Every structure is written in C-alpha cells, then in structure tokens.
Amino acid sequence: MSTAHTALIVPPRLGEPLRVVPVEGPDSLKDLLGGDFESVARGDWHLYLNAEGTTGDLPANLRAAQLMHDCGLDLAGAARGPAVILGRDAKGKDTNIPEHLLRRAEELFGTPQAA
Template sequence: MSTCTALIVPARFSEPVRVENLTPDLRTLQGLVGGDIESVTRGDWHVYLNAEGVIADLPPNLRAVQLMHDCGLDLADVARGTAVFLGRGDHGRDSDVPRHMVGRAEQLCDANLAA
C-alpha cells in the first residue's frame, strides 16, 4: 500500500491541524481516530471518523464540521474526535487529500499546512 497525504483535524483546539504523509491502512487510521473507523464520502474526498464517537462521548470536532460544511456536507452530530481527510481515487481507493480541502483548512485555521 502506498502513502498518501492526509489532512488530520484533531477535535481539541489545543492540537494543531496538520498535513502528513501516511499509509492509510486500517491500523494507522484506527490509531489516528482512537478506535473503529467509519468513512463518509463526498465528491473527490472522504473523511475517516471514530465510529463510536457519539457513544464514547468524544469531543465534537468543530473544525472538521466547518470544513465539511464548507465542502458541501453537514454532519454536526457525527464528527467527534479526530478526523482524517483523504482524497478519493480510482475505485474508491484512498489518495492524497485534495488541495482545495487543504486550502480551506488553512483559511479556517489561519495556518500554512504544506506537507
């Protein structure tokens, strides 16, 4: 499995939003979100979230909610804990997060997120 550039958006404002290269395998994604994963897809991107975020009472991820909203998806009740954004490649495979998502995250966080 090849590496991809991911946009990682922690729920806690004290933790920075970051872009990093990773191998998007199950173990890595579960480690980032802190448990079992679920994926939500919209156009050329998808986001991995903790599948039990609401049940586990993880903190709402307001930055991820805003980013998803700005990119055409409203999931205020689902985005809890760390969110991992990746691109959607051929046959639904993970690919690099689209540049427009990174650009929007940079605007929201007032930060340069270049990998």
C-alpha cells in the same frame, strides 16, 4: 504493498494544530482515530471518524464539522473525536488530500503543520 497518502488530521481540541501526515492503510487510520472507524465519501475526498465518537462521548470536532459543511456535508454534531481527511480517486480508493481542501482548511484555521 501499500502506499502512504498525505492526509489532513483535524484534532477535536481547538488548541491543537491541524497536521498533514502520511497515512498508510487501515492500521494507520485506527491509530490516528483511536479505534475502529467509519467514513463518508463525497466527490474527491474521504472523511474518516472514530466509529464510536458519539457513543464513546468523544469531544465534538467543530473544525471538522465546519470544513465539511463548506464541502456540502452537514455532520449535525456527528463529528466527534479526531478527523482524518484523505483524497479519493474515481475508483473510490484513497489518495492524497485534495489541494482545495488544504487551502480551505488553511483559510479557516491556519496553516496545518507537517508531520
């Protein structure tokens, strides 16, 4: 049985608010990202992006790139389409988004909306 974890959704369009939503497994991620996905894991978080973001000509996600830059990851234009950010435990499993990332997103872009 799968457990839902709280994720931060960063839409690529600047007019769309960031959202905090429950995510439960790979199918949930595929729905949110609009297809197959790839991930980057660092420290206590996972970043998920559409695997065809660049080849599918998805819109650049400047907010996700900025937030990840603040976390030490330079996406150099690779953040395209929606981004889903979850937490990561010591075994590499998804968990709730870390509070420090939620706080930083709020400082940069305003309070995310709850689902």
